[in-house]
Amino acid sequence: MVFKRVVFLYILFSLPIYSFEFRKRINQDPNIYSADDIRAEVKFGETMASKMLSKYPLSENKVWQRYVNAIGASLAATIGRAELKYYFAVIESEDKNAYAIPGGFVFITSSLMKSMTNESQLVGVIAHEIGHINHRHIVKKLNIRGQDSMMALSSSLIGGNTQSFRTLMKVALNQGMKILFEDGYGKRAELEADATSYYSLVNNNYAVSEYSILLKDLYQDLENVKVLNKTHPPAKKRIHYLNKLLRRDKIESTFGKTNEKRFSKYFNSFRS
Amino acid sequence: MKILFLFLYSCLAQEVYFKSLKGKLLAEPKPKSNVISELKRGDKLSLVSKKAGWLSVEYDGKSGWVAKILTSKKPPGKKVSLLNKKVDLSKKARKRASNFSSSAAARGLMPSKEEIEYKMQSANKKALKKMKEFQISEAKALKWFLKE
Known part of the structure; x- marks a missing residue:
């Protein structure tokens, strides 16, 4: 009898929760993305990536591109969004930085590549950028949606004529570039992406400490600090966060491989 | 009564999907722990409990742990291609000029x-x-x- 009452009360109180969930879905939950939304993200990302490539040329070093693509595709296969095709490239730039563009486009600058000393650091950097794409940091900031969505950027902001659309596309692209080079994704988003690096490194038995060393080195370069501080939290905060995760999971600071041998094989070709 | 109980249990059981191309169901929440079973992209896992960065799950009648980063709440989708479908973000846009476009045009700011x-x-x-x-x-x- 008591059990029957418990079951009855459970059903009675759980029904409003389920109905609320249903209502949320039909009203377009901001966290639900349709195939059309994803296609819009890819289309926007392609345009933004080609703009990026008009600003920074691709590195001519084929070995470099092959290595970054091999590591990138492996990480995309494990932690990436299955519906996206990921593309990776090394671009020529004096800034030591890496960039993630919606739709699966990841760029690493030649100067950042030269700062690395092992594979663990490269894995950390690429996983960080995949983290930004996984969390849809730019997509959410700019509200990029497909044509079927009630929340589409196009339907919520512009009129139907082509010129208005082009204007909006231009504004959105400029805003996207401003996020990459001036405003950044925000400190919380950067730590979220660092968490993706942490879990990728730990799950593949790589040394998290090496990623921390790279972060420390990047922020010690006074010229580069100006660039990084505009868009990222201070190194101290990022390293502190990684150490906190290591302590929580009881992982020793010496844990993990660096794959220096494989790294050297690919890197010697362009260091000389 | 049993049927009702099973129905309620199935309603409550949360499912997650393995999104990594391949991976392992582990005995403990540690990367180097013993392997219980091999997993592949799309495998459906029943969620038992959560621990920082790890999920305790049931798969194919076996209990074990998977790294949370290798899972997703929704089934992994197929690769999106732009080749088969033309994307036109403006197609469903409103038919009147928006405040943004009209005021910009009025001020001569519209390129x-x-x-x-x-x-x-x-x-x-x-x-x-x-x-x-x-x-x-x-x-x-x-x-x-x-x-x-």
């Missing part, structure tokens, strides 16, 4: 069609094509990655 066209064309499509050609198959890359 001309030619100007916008020029900016759009300044995108380096050739380099993008080259970047896409660098792409390596995920399965092939993962095999190479796990070799070391």
Whole structure:
């Protein structure tokens, strides 16, 4: 009898929760993305990536591109969004930085590549950028949606004529570039992406400490600090966060491989 | 009564999906723990409990742990391609000019069609094509990655 009452009360109180969930879905939950939304993200990302490539040329070093693509595709296969095709490239730039563009486009600058000393650091950097794409940091900031969505950027902001659309596309692209080079994704988003690096490194038995060393080195370069501080939290905060995760999971600071041998094989070709 | 109980249990049981191309169901929440079973992309896992960065799950009648980063709440989707469907973000846009476009035009801030066209064309499509050609198959890359 008591059990029957418990079951009855459970059903009675759980029904409003389920109905609320249903209502949320039909009203377009901001966290639900349709195939059309994803296609819009890819289309926007392609345009933004080609703009990026008009600003920074691709590195001519084929070995470099092959290595970054091999590591990138492996990480995309494990932690990436299955519906996206990921593309990776090394671009020529004096800034030591890496960039993630919606739709699966990841760029690493030649100067950042030269700062690395092992594979663990490269894995950390690429996983960080995949983290930004996984969390849809730019997509959410700019509200990029497909044509079927009630929340589409196009339907919520512009009129139907082509010129208005082009204007909006231009504004959105400029805003996207401003996020990459001036405003950044925000400190919380950067730590979220660092968490993706942490879990990728730990799950593949790589040394998290090496990623921390790279972060420390990047922020010690006074010229580069100006660039990084505009868009990222201070190194101290990022390293502190990684150490906190290591302590929580009881992982020793010496844990993990660096794959220096494989790294050297690919890197010697362009260091000389 | 049993049927009702099973129905309620199935309603409550949360499911997650393995999104990594391949991976392992582990005995403990540690990367180097013993392997209970091999997993592949799309495998449905019943969630038992959560621990920082890890999920305790049931799969194929076996209990074990998977790294949370390798799972997703929704089934992994197929690769999205722009080849088969034309994406037109403006198709369903409102038919009247928005506040944004009309006020911009009134103030003379709206760039001309030619100007916008020029900016759009300044995108380096050739380099993008080259970047896409660098792409390596995920399965092939993962095999190479796990070799070391």
